Amino acid sequence: MCLQGDEADSKEKYDKEKLLALETSTSTSESKLIQNRLLQKLWWSDENLAYLLEDGLQSKGLSHPEENIQSHDEGWGSCIVQSLEEIKMHKPKEFNFSGIRTERSHGMWMVIKEEQQETHMRTSPFSVAEVGGDEERGVRSGLLGDEKKGCFKWTEMDESDGCFMVCNKETPKETDSKQIFGCELSSMSADNLDSTQSPSPFSLLLSTSPLPKSQEFIYDNPLLPPLLPERAAFLSWPPNVLSSVQLCCQTCGFPSVSCGLTELPPCLYFLSDSGKNTACGSACLPECLVDHKYEKRQQAFKMSSGKTILVTGGAGYIGSHSVIELIDAGYDIVVIDNLVNASMESVRRVEKIVGKQIPSYNVDLLNKPALEEIFKKHKISAVIHFAGLKAVGESCELPLLYYKTNVGGTTNLLEVMEANGVFNLVFSSSATVYGTPQFLPLTEDHPVGSCTNPYGKSKYMIEQILQDISSSNKKWNIVILRYFNPVGSHKSGTIGEDPQGIPNNLMPYIAQVAVGRREFLSVYGSDYDTPDGTAGVRDYIHVVDLAQGHVAAVRKLDEQCGLKIYNLGTGQGYSVLDMVKAFEKASGKKIAYKLVDRRPGDVASCFSDPALAAKELGWTAKKGLDEMCEDLWRWQSQNPQGFKTVKN
Numbered sequence: 001m002c003l004q005g006d007e008a009d010s011k012e013k014y015d016k017e018k019l020l021a022l023e024t025s026t027s028t029s030e031s032k033l034i035q036n037r038l039l040q041k042l043w044w045s046d047e048n049l050a051y052l053l054e055d056g057l058q059s060k061g062l063s064h065p066e067e068n069i070q071s072h073d074e075g076w077g078s079c080i081v082q083s084l085e086e087i088k089m090h091k092p093k094e095f096n097f098s099g100i101r102t103e104r105s106h107g108m109w110m111v112i113k114e115e116q117q118e119t120h121m122r123t124s125p126f127s128v129a130e131v132g133g134d135e136e137r138g139v140r141s142g143l144l145g146d147e148k149k150g151c152f153k154w155t156e157m158d159e160s161d162g163c164f165m166v167c168n169k170e171t172p173k174e175t176d177s178k179q180i181f182g183c184e185l186s187s188m189s190a191d192n193l194d195s196t197q198s199p200s201p202f203s204l205l206l207s208t209s210p211l212p213k214s215q216e217f218i219y220d221n222p223l224l225p226p227l228l229p230e231r232a233a234f235l236s237w238p239p240n241v242l243s244s245v246q247l248c249c250q251t252c253g254f255p256s257v258s259c260g261l262t263e264l265p266p267c268l269y270f271l272s273d274s275g276k277n278t279a280c281g282s283a284c285l286p287e288c289l290v291d292h293k294y295e296k297r298q299q300a301f302k303m304s305s306g307k308t309i310l311v312t313g314g315a316g317y318i319g320s321h322s323v324i325e326l327i328d329a330g331y332d333i334v335v336i337d338n339l340v341n342a343s344m345e346s347v348r349r350v351e352k353i354v355g356k357q358i359p360s361y362n363v364d365l366l367n368k369p370a371l372e373e374i375f376k377k378h379k380i381s382a383v384i385h386f387a388g389l390k391a392v393g394e395s396c397e398l399p400l401l402y403y404k405t406n407v408g409g410t411t412n413l414l415e416v417m418e419a420n421g422v423f424n425l426v427f428s429s430s431a432t433v434y435g436t437p438q439f440l441p442l443t444e445d446h447p448v449g450s451c452t453n454p455y456g457k458s459k460y461m462i463e464q465i466l467q468d469i470s471s472s473n474k475k476w477n478i479v480i481l482r483y484f485n486p487v488g489s490h491k492s493g494t495i496g497e498d499p500q501g502i503p504n505n506l507m508p509y510i511a512q513v514a515v516g517r518r519e520f521l522s523v524y525g526s527d528y529d530t531p532d533g534t535a536g537v538r539d540y541i542h543v544v545d546l547a548q549g550h551v552a553a554v555r556k557l558d559e560q561c562g563l564k565i566y567n568l569g570t571g572q573g574y575s576v577l578d579m580v581k582a583f584e585k586a587s588g589k590k591i592a593y594k595l596v597d598r599r600p601g602d603v604a605s606c607f608s609d610p611a612l613a614a615k616e617l618g619w620t621a622k623k624g625l626d627e628m629c630e631d632l633w634r635w636q637s638q639n640p641q642g643f644k645t646v647k648n
């Protein structure tokens with residue numbers, strides 16, 4: 001998090017306030033000493049809670065944290081960690097910290113109270129063996145190792161700036177293979193510990209003292225961002241042991257582990273890729289527990305692009321995920337949806353995730369006057385057009401309905417846009433327009449139009465209409481996105497794909513088998529010319545990646561791009577049985593399946609070449625198969641009946 005504008009001003013003010021507080025404090029030799037040793041530049045935490053002491057760093061060759069972030073593997077030093085409260089109370093405290101860095105990125109720094117350090121270093125069953133990360137993807141992982149007890153591998157699950165993890169001796173057993181604190185903790189035997197990754201002597205476990213009351217811990221702790229009181233609940237609190245505190249969001253059930261420290265919180269900081277001003281002190285809590293009304297609104301205000309995007313079909317699967325990413329990117333959103341294949345409950349849940357109300361209307365694109373009203377009421381800068389019917393089989397039975405809804409709805413929308421001077425559009429198309437692939441991977445210049453069903457043809461027709469309006473009027477900026485096979489769901493598990501009736505698509509069907517809603521999966525065909533004989537080597541893409549592709553597309557419109565077409569896929573193909581296996585692994589459930597006849601119209605293989613989107617949109621899919629399945633399972637298991645699931 002870089003400090004900008006007002007925030008930078010308030011940081012400076014805060015710095016001064018703190019320094020003043022130090023100066024006017026008890027003037028003990030200790031505080032004088034600290035002042036003299038303070039690095040000129042305070043850094044690290046948004047709230048300026050960490051001061052590095054020069055000598056501590058220099059003694060281990062780290063002369064300045066920002067300069068050394070990319071180069072040092074290891075370091076020792078000391079620092080002060082303080083809250084404003086403590087400063088006001090003239091109680092400067094000094095701590096030792098240890099830093100462990102890997103070559104690749106994300107340094108890890110651990111701050112341990114001096115007086116507790118001995119105890120913890122002795123009693124901790126874990127140490128940090130290695131912390132690494134993939135800078136491009138923002139994924140962090142590490143090994144928590146103990147020579148005697150083996151080690152645990154973790155991978156950070158989200159792309160927040162950081163997280164910290166504190167466990168007691170029992171926790172790893174209890175949470176084996178579960179997520180804790182946005183991390184995946186899965187057990188690994190000592191044999192798996194790479195010998196090159198020697199465990200560090202530093203403990204992750206911090207507090208042995210009795211813990212304060214939960215409320216105090218949460219709300220009086222100035223280092224933590226505000227939490228939503230109604231959403232945080234303590235599940236367990238083992239007293240007088242190396243403590244971990246289980247926090248769980250009552251709304252979304254997202255489990256996490258928080259720090260059981262009595263006085264001082266985040267003990268472990270990650271530095272993110274840029275390494276500058278990117279402390280994670282305030283990013284340590286799971287997303288769902290943080291009061292987004294406070295944090296995200298501030299953020300949104302800072303980042304606001306001042307642009308409002310109308311999202312048609314914004315209550316649907318891809319639409320709802322895209323709304324989140326767009327809001328996170330600073331756009332204001334208006335949703336319209338006729339709710340034929342979606343539910344306003346998904347918008348309500350998106351509102352909870354983003355901590356913001358989203359103007360949303362039950363409007364059908366065929367209702368032109370209603371559409372016009374929306375454009376009068378809101379100053380729309382661009383439209384992302386998802387709305388439409390999409391079931392291949394149904395489209396063969398009800399072709400007129402498909403053409404009227406998809407093509408007719410789109411022409412209405414385009415007319416209203418034009419009448420209101422809105423010429424920016426992102427259109428949700430599909431790889432279906434390529435028909436049977438003539439070559440693989442599919443590039444955007446692959447021939448289109450040989451679709452075998454009215455649904456596919458309606459997408460193709462709309463693409464043609466868009467080409468025509470773009471040629472007729474240069475004011476139009478249009479990005480056509482051809483999706484491959486979107487799967488997965490938002491990390492919270494609170495929104496996801498919720499097909500009405502029997503799912504047509506593979507992954508929702510598998511998920512419903514896993515959750516007990518369907519008896520078995522019918523695998524359509526086992527005599528294809530594919531590695532395992534099943535059809536459907538498909539390019540599955542995580543819906544959040546796909547959603548981020550829409551943010552990139554909206555930004556492209558700003559370049560006055562004319563008409564552009566991009567594949568949104570991963571470029572990687574998986575068969576039906578690959579998907580079954582991956583889902584079994586993610587869910588721990590056996591997926592019963594039967595091999596049956598081919599499904600008419602299926603092609604053996606279909607996967608993308610996503611290079612053009614990478615080159616021109618600066619977008620690539622980042623999430624792999626495991627994550628797609630894990631996220632889908634979280635949604636499905638928490639919401640067995642989709643949005644109709646009644647929460648206890």
Ligand SMILES: O=c1ccn([C@@H]2O[C@H](COP(=O)(O)OP(=O)(O)O[C@H]3O[C@H](CO)[C@H](O)[C@H](O)[C@H]3O)[C@@H](O)[C@H]2O)c(=O)[nH]1
Pocket residue numbers: 390392430431432483484485504505506507509521522523524525535536537538576599602606
């Ligand atoms: O119950 C099922 C469902 C699907 N499959 C197989 O799984 C693969 C994927 O099928 P999906 O229906 O999930 O996806 P498709 O690739 O067939 O179709 C999807 O992607 C297309 C573009 O690639 C179009 O966008 C289309 O509208 C959209 O449903 C196919 O081989 C299909 O035969 C099964 O074996 N059993």
